[in-house]
Amino acid sequence: MPQRKQHNVFENNEKIKLPDLDFLSTLNSQQKNAVLNTEGPLLVLSGAGTGKTKVLTTRLANIIYTRKGSIKDILCVTFTNKAAFEMKMRVEKILKMPVEGMFIGTFHSIGAKFLRRHANLINLKNDFTILDSEDQLRLLKQVINSLDLDTKLHLPKSYLYMIDQLKNQGLSHSEISNHEFEHKTSGKLSTVYSMYQDRLKNFNSVDFGDLIMLPLEILKKEKDLLFNYQKKFKYILVDEYQDTNASQYMLLRLLSGKKKKYLLCRRRRSIYLWMERSSIKKYFEF
Ligand SMILES: Nc1ncnc2c1ncn2[C@@H]1O[C@H](COP(=O)(O)OP(=O)(O)OP(=O)(O)O)[C@@H](O)[C@H]1O
Ligand SMILES: [Mg+2]
Known part of the structure; x- marks a missing residue:
């Protein structure tokens, strides 16, 4: 088969080979x-x-x-x-x-x-670390302790779950005043969530949910x-x-x-x- 000419399809002059002739043929x-x-x-x-x-x-x-x-x-x-x-x-x-x-x-x-x-647009350094759930839990324990909340009533694991869920729903701590989780925690969640975000920033860290x-x-x-x-x-x-x-x-x-x-x-x-x-x-x- 004759050699086909290579086309330049990238602005920065990268070269790309043409596809196989049967590139579409295996599709219905x-x-x-x-x-x-x-x-x-x-x-x-x-x-x-x-x-x-x-x-x-x-x-x-x-x-x-x-x-x-x-x-x-x-x-x-x-x-x-x-x-x-x-x-x-x-x-x-x-x-x-x-x-x-x-x-x-x-x-x-x-x-x-x-x-x-x-x-830099949100005061984070670009070499930030991404925390795993154990680190997240450790951070949340610190926050809950610093607020003198009873950790038997305010389980760090539950807060972790709720914060992850809120992030999946695209909700920040300032957007949850009417959320069922906020009511469940007698209005503590937004404070814990907000302090948790502050601490993350202080450590130049983000969690998985923050990546979105x-x-x-x-x-x-x-x-x-x-x-x-x-x-x-x-x-x-x-x-x-x-x-x-x-x-x-x-x-x-x-x-x-x-x-x-x-x-x-x-x-x-x-x-x-x-x-x-x-x-x-x-x-x-x-
Ligand atoms: N028209 C076709 N003819 C032959 N093989 C095909 C055709 N379409 C898909 N296949 C083959 O079927 C297999 C499954 O295809 P593919 O992974 O694209 O499916 P999918 O719908 O994305 O699957 P999943 O739901 O698991 O994500 C692959 O090996 C693929 O090459
Ligand atoms: Mg697939």
Whole structure:
């Protein structure tokens, strides 16, 4: 077979090999549709193991091969580490090149990458540490003790659970005055949550939930930065959308702006099916 010419599809002169000729040939017609319709919003809704990730990775490759965008223009995100690893491997395999510069990974890894770049905007140093749950618990015990609360009534573990849940819901300590958790703790939770956040900052640390919450805080505050990211991510691809929590959804929504060039892959139990936005609006609340 004759050697094909390599095209330069990156602004910074990186070279990329053209795909195999059969790059689309292993897709069925519905998958092909989802891959080729790169410009509109699309939901791939299908059962386990039916080819959602394949659609996502092939669509990404198609965007690059057709020069609609380069890897720096794409946000590609999923829920679990395992899925992110697999997604990245498959993208690299289909592109035949590493994708180190790309925003690809779990919501948390992408949040961490964002936060390392912009930590200064919330008085954090960019070499911050990410606490595990044991460290979180230790910090919460200190806070609860410093407030002279009875730790038999105010269990640090319960506070840890509640704070994690609140962060999953995208709620900061100043937004929970009517939350059931605040009532359950007789109004102590917001104080504990607030002091816990102060201590985290003093230690130049964040917890797992902050990897989404703090980027949200920055993007809500810094409109120019938000605008730049909305412009930067021409395409957004989301795998395992069914597992997305409220704070992750808020982050996606902020980053996508008014853009319609996104793909959401969501697992369902019935047989393979994909539809466009108009027919299943309930899944598209962007
Ligand atoms: N049209 C197709 N023809 C042949 N093999 C396919 C096709 N679509 C997907 N596959 C293969 O089926 C397997 C499952 O695909 P994939 O991982 O993309 O599914 P998924 O829907 O993302 O699964 P999960 O629900 O577990 O995330 C893979 O090995 C993939 O290469
Ligand atoms: Mg998958």
